[in-house]
Each structure stands twice: as C-alpha cells, then as structure tokens.
Amino acid sequence: MIQSSMSALRPLRTLLFGEHYSLTRFCSGFVSRMRYINRLKENDAACLSALQNGHIFLFHRLIPLLQCSDPETFRPIALTYSEVQSVLHKCGSDGSLLKESILIGCSEQNHAQFCLDVGELDPAAIAQNCKGTFMDLRKAFFLLEGAEAPLVAKAQALLQWHQINRFCGATGQLTQRNQAGSQRACSSSSIVYYPKMSPVVIVLVSDGKRCLLGRQSSFPRGLYSALAGFCDMGETLEEALRREVAEEVGLEVQNIIYSSSQHWPFPHSSFMLACHATVSPAHSQLNVDHLELEDARWFTEEEITCALQVKAPPWRDHRPAVWLPPKHAVAHRLIMEWREQQHSQDTE
Ligand SMILES: NC(=O)C1=CN([C@@H]2O[C@H](COP(=O)(O)OP(=O)(O)OC[C@H]3O[C@@H](n4cnc5c(N)ncnc54)[C@H](O)[C@@H]3O)[C@@H](O)[C@H]2O)C=CC1
Ligand SMILES: [Mg+2]
Structure with missing residues (x-):
C-alpha cells in the first residue's frame, strides 16, 4: 500500500x-x-x-x-x-x-x-x-x-x-458540496457554508497550591475536568473565561495565561481555547452553581498525582476513584502544565 x-x-x-x-x-x-x-x-x-x-x-x-x-x-x-x-x-x-x-x-x-x-x-x-x-x-x-x-x-x-448541513438556511434548498467536502453552496442564495466549530474556553484555575476541577452529572463516574464553557457572541476569550468561572463556581479570576488549543469533536465540534488563571487563596471559597456542575473541588498536587494513576477508561472502571481526562484532551495538558509548574516552584 x-x-x-x-x-x-x-x-x-x-x-x-x-x-x-x-x-x-x-x-x-x-x-x-x-x-x-x-x-x-x-x-x-x-x-x-x-x-x-x-x-x-x-x-x-x-x-x-x-x-x-x-x-x-x-x-x-x-x-x-x-x-x-x-x-x-x-x-x-x-x-x-x-x-x-x-x-x-x-x-x-x-x-x-x-x-x-x-x-x-x-x-x-x-x-x-x-x-x-x-x-x-x-x-x-x-x-x-x-x-x-x-x-x-x-x-x-x-x-x-x-x-x-444539507439544506440552505435561507432558501431551504439542497446545498451542493465541492469534491473535497470543504464547503457546501446553495445555488439559489449563493451562500457558501463552511464547516464550523464553536469556540469554547477551558481554564485550569489555581490558588497557588491547589487547582480547581469540576464535574457535570453527565460525566462518567469519578471524572473531574477543568472548567469549560461556550463563548457567547461578541465575547473575547478573556471575557468568556471570566464569565464562565463566575457563573459556575462564583470566583473572579486573574492572570489569564493562554496555553494551547484543540479541536474537540463532542458533541458538535468545539474549538477549545485552553488557559491558566489564578485566584488569591483569600478569595478561593467556592459557590458552585449546581444547575451547571454536579461538583467542583480544589485538588492538591498529591491528589492530582494520585488521580493521574487511574489509567483505565470509565467503561472498564467501576471504582468510584477520581480520574482525569485522558492525554488527548486539552484539559489533561493543562493539568500536566500546572503540575510541572508546582514542581518547579517546589524546587526553587
Ligand atoms: N477537550 C477537553 O479537554 C474538554 C472539553 N470539554 C468540552 O467543552 C464543551 C463545553 O463545556 P460545557 O461545560 O458543557 O459548556 P457550558 O458551561 O457553556 O454549558 C453548556 C451549555 O451551554 C449552552 N450553550 C451555549 N452555546 C452553546 C453552543 N454553541 N453549543 C452547545 N451548547 C451551548 C447550552 O445550554 C449547553 O447546555 C463541551 O462540549 C465539552 O465536551 C469540556 C471539558 C474538557
Ligand atoms: Mg461548563
């Protein structure tokens, strides 16, 4: 071949x-x-x-x-x-x-x-x-x-x-794709449609010693991840991030630092924009919105290290242990970056 x-x-x-x-x-x-x-x-x-x-x-x-x-x-x-x-x-x-x-x-x-x-x-x-x-x-x-x-x-x-996306939103007519499938066009309205991703902010908040993870009730049992949320129309990355953290856990973050991005296919193609942010220990009291999150908690470096040991995917794992997003997820990358930073602080 x-x-x-x-x-x-x-x-x-x-x-x-x-x-x-x-x-x-x-x-x-x-x-x-x-x-x-x-x-x-x-x-x-x-x-x-x-x-x-x-x-x-x-x-x-x-x-x-x-x-x-x-x-x-x-x-x-x-x-x-x-x-x-x-x-x-x-x-x-x-x-x-x-x-x-x-x-x-x-x-x-x-x-x-x-x-x-x-x-x-x-x-x-x-x-x-x-x-x-x-x-x-x-x-x-x-x-x-x-x-x-x-x-x-x-x-x-x-x-x-x-x-x-087989039909044009303006005319209701069938759209035609090009051979590559990189676009679809409506011959009646002349509108050209391109594949879309929804921008999502994802942030690992730290209070200097601990990092903040949350879970939705729809997550597999025991899975905790960084806080995430869809950007609203007209928002900057920073505005969306501050709003999401405020909505979900009632904190006001500072020091937003961009980390990386990824395409996330579930449920419908998001463009994940991953950042780190901080709160001062004096302002780290959580006020979780339980309509959005089932739980959110601060995790120490030791707890993170322990959770990273849980390798089995959820469909094989019936233990109620805390486990973290796998390596393909940008949330995993944020957690690894935070842990590395904690290590370098400890050795300074
Ligand atoms: N790759 C990774 O490491 C991670 C990816 N994610 C992804 O981030 C995405 C967003 O996280 P959530 O906490 O669920 O977002 P969220 O906190 O904004 O809540 C989701 C709700 O936002 C509303 N919403 C607003 N705009 C939307 C849009 N364009 N598409 C769908 N819903 C929209 C809906 O009511 C939906 O139920 C999820 O799809 C999840 O799969 C989440 C954590 C880790
Ligand atoms: Mg969310």
Missing part, C-alpha cells in the same frame, strides 16, 4: 508544478503538503484524481473503522481507492459512493487522506472484509495513538457537518 517515497511524491509535485518540475524547486515537507491540500479544496478534478491515489478511512453512521493490534492499541485503517471499491462491491454497492469521500489531510508520505461514511451498507460485512471493527468515537478517541486520534475526530466532525 505504501509506495516508494519518489513515486509517492509524483502526483503531488505534478499538481503543484506541472510535469516539468525541477527537484531543486520542489519544496518538500510541510509547506508542499499544506499547499497540496489547499489546491485540492479548490480544484474538484485534482481532488478526484488525488482520491484515486489516496488513502480512505471508513465510517459507518459516524462510527470509525479501526484495526486492533493488541487489546489496548487501535489504529484507523487506511484503505486505497481500489481496496474500498472491492469492499463496496462485495457488500453490494456499485462503488459510486466513493465520490462522496471527504478530504481530511495529507500523510507525511504525501498521500491525500479521505474519509467516507458507508452508512447505507451492512457494517458487519464491511468490518469483516476490512478485518476491522467499528468503534464509537467516544471510546475510540482514547484508545488511538498520537496524531491518529485528531485525524479520526476531524473526519467524523466533517462527516457529521455534511450530514446536518
């Missing part, structure tokens, strides 16, 4: 520079991959041809197809165009479904990557033919390795966006 690196580069550099490219002019790596993806979004014919040379990840009604190498390690299955064609034929489809694939990226080996939802076909037959298993994203997200979790999440989010 993986071609030699030179032949793998051919479709990409031909698209970017034409047949008579010069190797010295060819900018390899990140820049060329980004320009390649951008070109595929703009050029339907180029995108269709990239699909025929690309890798395709299958979903069934938004559930990703994965392969298990051992009970704890799952990977998405990258199929070639002809492999998907063959699977679709075996499952009674004529293969025209393949055109509905959506562009999700470009691998480091320069293969354009696509996802396809085979929701009309029998999932058991697909899984058997691909030697894989369909696994709910909420579970899969935490079992996937490294960069593959965000890729699968992005694929699922784009598939979901297309499924719920």
